[in-house]
Amino acid sequence: MSYIKPKFEHPRAPKNELGFTRKEYEGSLSTLCAGCGHDSISAAITDACFELAIEPHKVAKLSGIGCSSKTPAYFLNNSHGFNSVHGRMPSVATGANLANRDMVYLGVSGDGDSASIGFGQFAHVIRRNLNMTYIVMNNGCYGLTKGQDSATADHGSKSKSGHVNNFEGIDLCAIAIELGATYVAQSFSGDKNQLIPLIKAALSHSGFSFINVISPCVTFNNNLGSTKSYDYVREHNEALSTLDFVPVKEEIVTKYDDIEVKFVEMHDGTYIKLNKLHPEWNPEDKLSIINALQVARQKDEILTGLLYLDNNSIELNDLIGTVKTPLNTLTEKELCPGSVVLDGINASLR
Amino acid sequence: MKPTNYKDPEYFHKVVDCQYACPAHTPVPHYIRLIAAGKYTEAYMVNWESNVFPGILGRTCDRPCEPACRRGRIEEEPVAICRLKRVASDFKDDIQQYLPEIPKTKNGKKIAIIGAGPAGLTVARDLAPLGYELHIYDDQGKGGGMMRSQIPSFRLPDSVLDQEVNVILDMDVIKHFNQYVTSLKSIVDEAYDAVFVATGAPKGKDLPNLPGRWDAKENIHIGIQWLANVAFEHTNKIGKRVLVLGGGNTAMDCCRTSRRLGGEEVKVLVRSPFKEMKASPWEKEDAMHEDIPILENHVPKSFISENGKLKGMFFEKVKAEYDEKGKRKLVPTGEPDVFIEADDVIIAIGQENRFEWIEKDLGVEFDEWDMPVVNETTFASTREGVFFGGDAALGPKNVITAVAQGHQAAISIDLYCHSKDINERPGPGVTLISTKMGIHEWSYDNGVSNDIRFVVPQADKKITLADRKKEVELGFDLKTAFKEAERCLNCDVQTVFTEDKCIECDACMDVCPTQCINFTENEDEQDLRAKLLIPAMNQDQDLLVSDVLKTGKVMVKDEDVCLHCGLCAERCPTAAWDMQKFMYNTAKAGC
Numbered sequence: 001m002s003y004i005k006p007k008f009e010h011p012r013a014p015k016n017e018l019g020f021t022r023k024e025y026e027g028s029l030s031t032l033c034a035g036c037g038h039d040s041i042s043a044a045i046t047d048a049c050f051e052l053a054i055e056p057h058k059v060a061k062l063s064g065i066g067c068s069s070k071t072p073a074y075f076l077n078n079s080h081g082f083n084s085v086h087g088r089m090p091s092v093a094t095g096a097n098l099a100n101r102d103m104v105y106l107g108v109s110g111d112g113d114s115a116s117i118g119f120g121q122f123a124h125v126i127r128r129n130l131n132m133t134y135i136v137m138n139n140g141c142y143g144l145t146k147g148q149d150s151a152t153a154d155h156g157s158k159s160k161s162g163h164v165n166n167f168e169g170i171d172l173c174a175i176a177i178e179l180g181a182t183y184v185a186q187s188f189s190g191d192k193n194q195l196i197p198l199i200k201a202a203l204s205h206s207g208f209s210f211i212n213v214i215s216p217c218v219t220f221n222n223n224l225g226s227t228k229s230y231d232y233v234r235e236h237n238e239a240l241s242t243l244d245f246v247p248v249k250e251e252i253v254t255k256y257d258d259i260e261v262k263f264v265e266m267h268d269g270t271y272i273k274l275n276k277l278h279p280e281w282n283p284e285d286k287l288s289i290i291n292a293l294q295v296a297r298q299k300d301e302i303l304t305g306l307l308y309l310d311n312n313s314i315e316l317n318d319l320i321g322t323v324k325t326p327l328n329t330l331t332e333k334e335l336c337p338g339s340v341v342l343d344g345i346n347a348s349l350r
Numbered sequence: 351m352k353p354t355n356y357k358d359p360e361y362f363h364k365v366v367d368c369q370y371a372c373p374a375h376t377p378v379p380h381y382i383r384l385i386a387a388g389k390y391t392e393a394y395m396v397n398w399e400s401n402v403f404p405g406i407l408g409r410t411c412d413r414p415c416e417p418a419c420r421r422g423r424i425e426e427e428p429v430a431i432c433r434l435k436r437v438a439s440d441f442k443d444d445i446q447q448y449l450p451e452i453p454k455t456k457n458g459k460k461i462a463i464i465g466a467g468p469a470g471l472t473v474a475r476d477l478a479p480l481g482y483e484l485h486i487y488d489d490q491g492k493g494g495g496m497m498r499s500q501i502p503s504f505r506l507p508d509s510v511l512d513q514e515v516n517v518i519l520d521m522d523v524i525k526h527f528n529q530y531v532t533s534l535k536s537i538v539d540e541a542y543d544a545v546f547v548a549t550g551a552p553k554g555k556d557l558p559n560l561p562g563r564w565d566a567k568e569n570i571h572i573g574i575q576w577l578a579n580v581a582f583e584h585t586n587k588i589g590k591r592v593l594v595l596g597g598g599n600t601a602m603d604c605c606r607t608s609r610r611l612g613g614e615e616v617k618v619l620v621r622s623p624f625k626e627m628k629a630s631p632w633e634k635e636d637a638m639h640e641d642i643p644i645l646e647n648h649v650p651k652s653f654i655s656e657n658g659k660l661k662g663m664f665f666e667k668v669k670a671e672y673d674e675k676g677k678r679k680l681v682p683t684g685e686p687d688v689f690i691e692a693d694d695v696i697i698a699i700g701q702e703n704r705f706e707w708i709e710k711d712l713g714v715e716f717d718e719w720d721m722p723v724v725n726e727t728t729f730a731s732t733r734e735g736v737f738f739g740g741d742a743a744l745g746p747k748n749v750i751t752a753v754a755q756g757h758q759a760a761i762s763i764d765l766y767c768h769s770k771d772i773n774e775r776p777g778p779g780v781t782l783i784s785t786k787m788g789i790h791e792w793s794y795d796n797g798v799s800n801d802i803r804f805v806v807p808q809a810d811k812k813i814t815l816a817d818r819k820k821e822v823e824l825g826f827d828l829k830t831a832f833k834e835a836e837r838c839l840n841c842d843v844q845t846v847f848t849e850d851k852c853i854e855c856d857a858c859m860d861v862c863p864t865q866c867i868n869f870t871e872n873e874d875e876q877d878l879r880a881k882l883l884i885p886a887m888n889q890d891q892d893l894l895v896s897d898v899l900k901t902g903k904v905m906v907k908d909e910d911v912c913l914h915c916g917l918c919a920e921r922c923p924t925a926a927w928d929m930q931k932f933m934y935n936t937a938k939a940g941c
């Protein structure tokens with residue numbers, strides 16, 4: 001078995017605006033099972049960061065526990081990383097984000113990590129609108145501990161051992177929308193054309209971005225009867241939209257009066273071009289999408305694409321007015337401004 | 351595109367760049383792995399089977415394999431394929447027990463081979479084990495042809511040459527040495543069943559009309575003759591100031607030999623720009639390392655002598671200009687002609703064939719350039735039963751080409767002597783076998799070495815310049831040889847794809863370090879090439895295309911810069927990729 005990736009790359013490997021090739025954004029060789037959906041998501045994250053030309057040292061990747069939470073080792077080797085306790089990634093992300101808002105925060109988690117042990121943390125990081133991208137690699141099971149049903153396993157889904165799940169599955173996207181997430185998308189690890197632009201848009205969004213990616217566990221949950229297998233997801237995938245990510249500098253020349261196509265300006269000045277495949281749905285209207293999710297559930301469809309977007313929210317740091325300077329660069333001068341300032345404060349409290 | 355047909359041996363043959371480029375199609379990665387495994391004798395025999403002269407070629411081959419080596423496309427330098435061949439030769443044990451048996455009772459067929467150079471010896475080697483009675487004619491006293499008369503001992507020691515030539519001559523070959531054949535008719539009149547002409551291109555070109563050429567002729571030499579005179583010890587010194595005219599490998603051997611026979615100020619003068627010289631880059635480097643300047647853009651104008659003694663030469667200075675088609679023209683710069691002093695001049699500007707000994711009424715046709723009309727596949731001439739090979743067939747090339755042509759001619763002779771159609775060529779022997787040993791274990795070392803090419807050490811210049819026979823290159827030691835062997839990417843271990851196993855999880859595409867693998871909608875070849883993750887621009891390299899997969903897509907792999915690292919197969923959950931060892935053996939006479 002190979003443990004080391006060859007250092008060679010394609011001699012004509014494209015370079016991004018920073019002059020980096022994709023190699024600069026790759027991680028170590030994965031130790032996940034061959035064919036795991038999580039590896040495809042790692043590759044999509046690599047591609048998204050490469051294409052956005054994010055400086056790798058400006059990214060903090062955070063995770064909890066699980067096969068999914070191991071993946072930060074397999075992408076962005078030149079970035080910062082924190083592998084936290086099971087289900088506790090949101091706390092660490094919140095702390096880090098408040099201490100330094102200059103970084104790009106990318107959390108990856110599993111359905112076990114987020115929908116079971118970390119469900120409380122998941123809820124609170126959403127309602128606080130922390131400025132981060134939160135990706136759940138959702139395989140409907142606890143892969144790392146050998147495939148027990150997780151809380152996102154669908155009612156009636158059959159496990160590899162033949163056991164049928166009798167509990168309702170948690171719909172993480174519906175929950176996220178309900179709790180006030182300001183960017184919510186759903187995708188499939190086997191569809192990079194859809195996933196990469198979704199990740200790019202999420203990274204460009206100001207506020208909490210959530211992407212639920214169905215990611216088959218080849219070893220424990222890719223069997224007939226499972227609703228998270230490659231075959232099942234491909235058959236039941238219903239794309240609501242396709243999405244193109246348009247970088248800042250690119251000019252939009254074509255005029256679309258067609259209602260099916262919509263340009264949405266992101267916080268950082270980039271655009272996303274939404275090609276709506278279902279005209280009755282509006283990504284800026286919560287009600288329509290909650291409705292769409294319910295209807296899809298009845299029809300056994302998996303809705304994918306950008307589900308919901310609120311571009312006018314205020315992210316946590318702005319909401320509570322934290323200092324703009326990263327804490328680690330504040331000096332004694334700013335932190336201990338002296339007796340004059342103290343006297344002023346005291347006077348204001350009299 | 352249509353799905354790739356694995357059954358066609360040429361598809362994977364082409365992926366093994368080095369083997370494909372080798373005129374004899376030596377299975378290069380196979381012998382390199384044997385070297386890495388310390389099996390030098392086996393590595394030697396794999397070479398011997400295919401190129402007949404591993405020790406000689408490991409020192410002197412023109413190495414067309416190296417520019418083709420995949421490694422040169424992903425980093426600066428190819429694998430030192432040639433010098434690894436020498437390692438196999440240097441460290442082999444006695445090979446006697448592995449040599450083919452020569453039947454005591456012959457098969458009743460008698461063959462004349464004219465010329466005991468690499469082409470003639472190859473035919474002898476291939477036919478002797480089949481029981482042919484072989485008569486080999488050569489004007490020299492020993493076998494080897496130009497490998498003996500031209501390639502200097504400081505590049506190819508006599509001991510190596512003797513060993514490899516004698517292995518063949520000892521196969522009951524009947525020698526007619528020191529015998530120049532003056533008439534082909536006299537040979538065909540004898541009861542030979544077939545004749546193989548392998549007389550090389552023995553005539554050096556001259557500058558007969560250059561002013562002053564004949565005034566001091568004792569000091570003006572023809573490169574090829576002069577080198578032969580040195581090799582056969584008729585010449586053992588030269589003047590202090592020597593000019594060598596020409597930019598090919600002969601010029602390089604002449605100048606370096608001059609340095610060893612007393613030449614102190616030896617200069618090479620070429621008409622063309624330096625970078626367009628015919629000599630191999632390493633030969634130029636070796637010459638310059640021996641303090642021999644190479645003066646480019648100098649066209650010889652005249653020889654100057656006083657009282658029959660050479661004084662020097664005038665040269666016109668030119669520059670290269672190119673028309674739209676890239677065709678070169680050398681135009682004078684207008685500067686005054688340059689005079690360069692010299693005690694001796696060696697003219698090394700090319701070789702020609704020599705066929706005045708072949709009677710014109712024998713049915714052997716010659717073309718407008720006085721070259722025999724030879725079929726490039728069968729090497730048959732226009733007279734039945736007379737075959738040509740090596741430099742005599744298609745003009746001067748090199749040893750490995752002579753060997754490859756010898757193999758083909760031997761096949762033809764064998765077919766001809768058995769009254770079979772010589773145009774029905776036997777196909778290659780091909781095998782494709784999985785290297786899988788366990789879930790992620792392969793029977794080859796699939797790790798990719800990051801080392802850059804190792805340099806072959808050379809003996810001290812003081813010693814080598816003082817002794818014409820002292821070999822300059824020392825060869826790799828075993829430690830370095832191992833590391834150099836590990837640079838080989840194992841291009842003969844093929845990525846074989848089975849569509850009905852693939853679940854389209856993308857794992858192989860994601861892991862591939864050089865982004866060769868794509869899952870996409872099928873198109874025509876050029877459209878497909880253009881839309882890959884990294885467009886496939888190298889048209890010399892094929893695309894591996896699968897049949898339609900479940901989602902309607904196809905798998906397309908650009909073979910161009912595949913590292914044969916096996917990661918795709920390791921990351922594939924269903925073993926839809928397998929790493930399979932491909933062996934391609936060109937047919938030999940009698941197979």
Ligand SMILES: Cc1cc2nc3c(=O)[nH]c(=O)nc-3n(C[C@H](O)[C@H](O)[C@H](O)COP(=O)(O)OP(=O)(O)OC[C@H]3O[C@@H](n4cnc5c(N)ncnc54)[C@H](O)[C@@H]3O)c2cc1C
Binds near residue numbers: 530
């Ligand atoms: C200076 C020099 C350096 C070279 N260096 C290299 C090198 O480093 N690597 C490489 O690969 N190639 C090299 N070559 C080229 C290589 O030597 C030839 O391409 C190769 O030897 C051709 O093989 P052959 O069997 O066709 O003919 P030859 O090797 O030329 O053998 C022909 C033989 O036939 C004999 N002969 C000719 N006419 C008759 C006749 N009528 N009767 C009897 N015998 C006859 C000749 O004397 C000779 O012995 C070099 C050539 C030269 C001139």
Ligand SMILES: Cc1ncc(C[n+]2csc(CCOP(=O)(O)OP(=O)(O)O)c2C)c(N)n1
Binds near residue numbers: 067086111113144145
């Ligand atoms: C506090 C704690 N409780 C339980 C575990 C055991 N455990 C490890 S991973 C895991 C589930 C992971 O599931 P998920 O987040 O879906 O990741 P996957 O492996 O499926 O990607 C559990 C329960 C643990 N490591 N820590």
Ligand code: SF4
Binds near residue numbers: 144
């Ligand atoms: S157990 Fe499942 S989730 Fe974990 S690495 Fe293997 S396939 Fe992926």
Ligand code: SF4
Binds near residue numbers: 915
């Ligand atoms: S062997 Fe497979 S993974 Fe390795 S370079 Fe070739 S195609 Fe890519």
Ligand code: SF4
Binds near residue numbers: 852857859927
């Ligand atoms: S890793 Fe195997 S199963 Fe997955 S896409 Fe590649 S060939 Fe198909």
Ligand SMILES: [Mg+2]
Binds near residue numbers: 068111138
């Ligand atoms: Mg899971």
